[in-house]
Amino acid sequence: xxxxxxxxxxxxxxxxxxxxxxxxxxxxxxxxxxxxxxxxxxxxxxxxxxxxxxxxxxxxxxxxxxxxxxxxxxxxxxxxxxxxxxxxxxxxxxxxxxxxxxxxxxxxxxxxxxxxxxxxxxxxxxxxxxxxxxxxxxxxxxxxxxxxxxxxxxxxxxxxxxxxxxxxxxxxxxxxxxxxxxxxxxxxxxxxxxxxxxxxxxxxxxxxxxxxxxxxxxxxxxxxxxxxxxxxxxx
Numbered sequence: 023x024x025x026x027x028x029x030x031x032x033x034x035x036x037x038x039x040x041x042x043x044x045x046x047x048x049x050x051x052x053x054x055x056x057x058x059x060x061x062x063x064x065x066x067x068x069x070x071x072x073x074x075x076x077x078x079x080x081x082x083x084x085x086x087x088x089x090x091x092x093x094x095x096x097x098x099x100x101x102x103x104x105x106x107x108x109x110x111x112x113x114x115x116x117x118x119x120x121x122x123x124x125x126x127x128x129x130x131x132x133x134x135x136x137x138x139x140x141x142x143x144x145x146x147x148x149x150x151x152x153x154x155x156x157x158x159x160x161x162x163x164x165x166x167x168x169x170x171x172x173x174x175x176x177x178x179x180x181x182x183x184x185x186x187x188x189x190x191x192x193x194x195x196x197x198x199x200x201x202x203x204x205x206x207x208x209x210x211x212x213x214x215x216x217x218x219x220x221x222x223x224x225x226x227x228x229x230x231x232x233x234x235x236x237x238x239x240x241x242x243x244x245x246x247x248x249x250x251x252x253x254x255x256x257x
Contacts, residue, residue, distance in 0.1 A: 051071075051072055051074060051256070052072050052235075052254060052255060052256050053070070053071050053254075054070045054071075054253070055070075055252040055253045056070065056249040056250060057206060057250045058086060059248045059249075059250070060247050060248070061246050065088060065089070065247070066086055066087055066088040066098075067086070067089055068085065068087075069085045070082075070083070070084045070085075078108070079116060080105070080106055080108070080113070081103065081104070082104045082105075082167065083101070083102065083104070084103075084163065085100070085101055098123070098124040098125075099123050099124075100121070101119075101120075101123075102118070102119070102163045103119045103163075104118045104119075105117045109157070109158050110158070111168075111171045111172070111175060113164045113168060114157070114158055114159065114160070115133070115135050115159055115161045115164065116134075116135055116137075117133060117134050117135065118131075118132075118161040118162075119131070119132050119133075120132075130146065130147055131144065131146045132145045132146075137155065140154060141153075141154065142154070142185050142190070144188075146187075153188060153189050155185070156190040158183060159182075159190050160182055160183070160185070162184060162186070165182060166236055169215055169226065169228070170230065170234040170235060173230045174230045178196065179194070179195070179196050179197070180194070181193070181195075182194075193217060193219060194219040195216065195218065196216060197213050198214050198216045199214050200213055200214070201214055203237055205237050206250060206251065206252040206253075207250075207252055207254065210227070210237050211231075212227035212228060212229050212237055213228050213230065214226070214227050215228065223240070224241055225239070225240045226240075227239070236249075236251070237250070238250050
């Protein structure tokens with residue numbers, strides 16, 4: 023794999039992965055560990071945490087560090103941090119920060135929601151831009167969290183308002199079947215969820231009867247990236 027093909031894969035990787043906590047009205051604090059693979063080969067490790075920030079707000083973070091292949095040679099890492107509040111069963115966005123650090127490239131994004139003005143502001147280092155907010159919206163880091171909560175509630179088709187770079191986009195997902203999934207954390211009778219309104223391949227496998235977090239996630243475009251659950255611990 024070349025550096026040219028690896029970096030888009032790492033950038034795309036940030037679209038994929040979030041997590042959930044235990045069976046409850048809203049998740050409690052937790053720490054989850056994942057292996058990251060590309061083309062079946064080890065690429066890195068991810069640590070995902072959820073914790074209370076007080077005053078009705080929560081912080082959800084994901085740290086990905088490369089441990090193999092060209093990514094390790096470039097010392098590539100991704101850090102994503104979301105701050106949100108609960109609106110029903112949705113993690114309604116307050117802010118989101120994305121940081122990619124590599125030997126030859128850095129990328130960042132800051133998203134901030136002013137709910138008083140109903141306005142989303144996005145800055146990628148070239149100056150801020152704004153657009154109208156939508157009640158109940160999530161952002162890309164917390165999207166799988168919202169999906170897991172919907173599955174817990176028995177939903178089979180899910181439409182989520184997601185704050186993107188230039189606007190809020192409604193993304194549609196559907197339970198497409200049940201499969202037995204084996205990952206380092208064990209074997210699970212999982213529900214497969216696919217995005218139905220986009221050509222890019224996004225699949226996530228959940229075991230909502232045991233966890234509200236994905237046990238496996240896969241993105242087929244931009245490098246065939248996969249995450250597999252290694253361990254989960256409620257804090």
